[in-house]
Amino acid sequence: MSVLLVGISHRSAPVAVLERVAVTEDDRPKLTDKMLESQHISEAMIVSTCNRVEIYAVVDAFHGGLADVGDLLARHSGLPLPELTRHAYVRYSEAAAEHLFAVASGLDSMVVGEQQVLGQIRAAYASADTQQAAGRTLHELAQHALRVGKRVHTETGIDRAGASVVSVALDRARAVVGELTGRTAVVVGAGAMGGLAVAHLARAGVDRITVVNRTLDRAQRLAQTSIDTHGVPATATDLSGLVGVMADADLVITSTGAVGAVVTLADAHRALNASRAGHQMVVCDLGLPRDVDPAVAGLPDVTVIDMETLQRDPSAMAAAADTTAARAIVAEELAKYLAGQRMAEVTPTVAALRQRAADVVEAELMRLGSKLPSLGDPEREEVARTVRRVVDKLLHAPTVRVKQLASTPEGGSYAEALRELFELKPGAAQAVATPMEIATLGAELADDFTSGHHHLSDGQGQPA
Numbered sequence: 001m002s003v004l005l006v007g008i009s010h011r012s013a014p015v016a017v018l019e020r021v022a023v024t025e026d027d028r029p030k031l032t033d034k035m036l037e038s039q040h041i042s043e044a045m046i047v048s049t050c051n052r053v054e055i056y057a058v059v060d061a062f063h064g065g066l067a068d069v070g071d072l073l074a075r076h077s078g079l080p081l082p083e084l085t086r087h088a089y090v091r092y093s094e095a096a097a098e099h100l101f102a103v104a105s106g107l108d109s110m111v112v113g114e115q116q117v118l119g120q121i122r123a124a125y126a127s128a129d130t131q132q133a134a135g136r137t138l139h140e141l142a143q144h145a146l147r148v149g150k151r152v153h154t155e156t157g158i159d160r161a162g163a164s165v166v167s168v169a170l171d172r173a174r175a176v177v178g179e180l181t182g183r184t185a186v187v188v189g190a191g192a193m194g195g196l197a198v199a200h201l202a203r204a205g206v207d208r209i210t211v212v213n214r215t216l217d218r219a220q221r222l223a224q225t226s227i228d229t230h231g232v233p234a235t236a237t238d239l240s241g242l243v244g245v246m247a248d249a250d251l252v253i254t255s256t257g258a259v260g261a262v263v264t265l266a267d268a269h270r271a272l273n274a275s276r277a278g279h280q281m282v283v284c285d286l287g288l289p290r291d292v293d294p295a296v297a298g299l300p301d302v303t304v305i306d307m308e309t310l311q312r313d314p315s316a317m318a319a320a321a322d323t324t325a326a327r328a329i330v331a332e333e334l335a336k337y338l339a340g341q342r343m344a345e346v347t348p349t350v351a352a353l354r355q356r357a358a359d360v361v362e363a364e365l366m367r368l369g370s371k372l373p374s375l376g377d378p379e380r381e382e383v384a385r386t387v388r389r390v391v392d393k394l395l396h397a398p399t400v401r402v403k404q405l406a407s408t409p410e411g412g413s414y415a416e417a418l419r420e421l422f423e424l425k426p427g428a429a430q431a432v433a434t435p436m437e438i439a440t441l442g443a444e445l446a447d448d449f450t451s452g453h454h455h456l457s458d459g460q461g462q463p464a
Contacts, residue, residue: 104149
């Protein structure tokens with residue numbers, strides 16, 4: 001069983017496609033259940049952020065698993081499979097683990113080094129675990145990825161370019177309205193991104209914040225956090241009060257995850273009509289799907305900064321040295337992870353070898369008993385102990401050594417040698433079979449995903 005990744009992100013697709021593929025918290029359990037209905041998939045986890053959707057599935061067959069995941073994404077998004085696959089990227093086995101480690105480190109984020117993705121991976125794993133969709137393979141992969149992400153942020157300065165998409169959005173806002181000190185801000189959405197927005201606005205020196213949310217009590221909790229934790233005065237309202245608070249706002253940040261526009265053209269019109277003459281308003285739309293009607297950008301005195309704009313912002317890149325250091329950590333941790341996986345894979349072969357030896361010993365002791373029926377119990381027990389000690393000593397060196405060698409890339413060949421030499425059961429061989437090398441898949445991916453008709457991309461717009 002190996003890990004298959006099928007993903008679509010800001011690196012491979014435009015915002016319009018990301019909006020269609022977006023997976024909400026309500027969607028995730030249903031999609032996970034559907035994946036587990038596949039005969040090829042035994043474990044599943046969906047990582048969904050504001051700029052990516054990635055499905056990690058433990059599959060018994062690459063081709064079958066890829067087809068099932070592709071069909072599921074196409075049905076969920078409503079996109080024709082050819083359109084979907086033009087923007088998809090696929091990773092398998094070692095490459096899937098490497099990609100998740102890079103994502104956890106913030107190396108694949110729109111703002112390189114942002115830390116929010118760690119919480120999103122943790123939430124993805126927790127959701128899969130709650131549904132009993134994460135077994136040993138995904139548990140080990142997700143936990144190791146989280147450790148890699150923490151190590152990168154502890155040992156490098158990769159997050160110095162900005163803690164999140166929010167920080168880059170605020171930099172763009174300053175270019176329009178000037179410094180944010182003393183300004184009035186509205187945060188639409190009280191989820192994780194809303195909390196991050198409040199924290200960044202407080203550090204930027206805004207004078208007051210209004211939190212708007214569909215559910216008033218969540219808005220009130222975040223407003224109270226602004227007061228208690230950040231010392232910034234804040235109030236809360238539900239969506240019915242949105243137009244009124246926008247009329248007085250210099251800056252509006254939205255991130256709700258809602259389907260359909262939360263800030264409509266009519267809302268923006270009414271807010272502008274109620275505001276003072278010449279009032280400039282910046283709207284940062286960080287939602288996927290979009291929270292703000294695109295037509296709002298055409299209104300006078302309104303500047304809309306959306307995810308598509310942020311994708312092109314040069315400040316979203318971390319310093320080259322920090323990125324290089326982070327990639328070195330990812331490579332080191334990937335080697336550790338793969339070594340651990342290979343050692344785990346050889347365990348059934350070692351167990352089968354020891355079981356074979358135990359069976360032979362027991363058979364020979366029974367034969368000895370039938371030939372020497374007069375042998376007393378003390379003597380019989382001493383002979384049994386002696387024979388077992390001899391066998392254990394003979395097996396100790398090869399079993400310890402094969403576990404050590406299993407941690408190397410060629411480890412599977414040593415396990416295979418043991419199976420051949422000692423004629424071990426086929427079940428052991430299947431348990432430790434080396435996963436298909438990702439290098440052998442490159443020429444096949446484009447055909448496999450869509451039964452030979454369409455292309456996959458590797459996330460950089462090139463055929464995988």
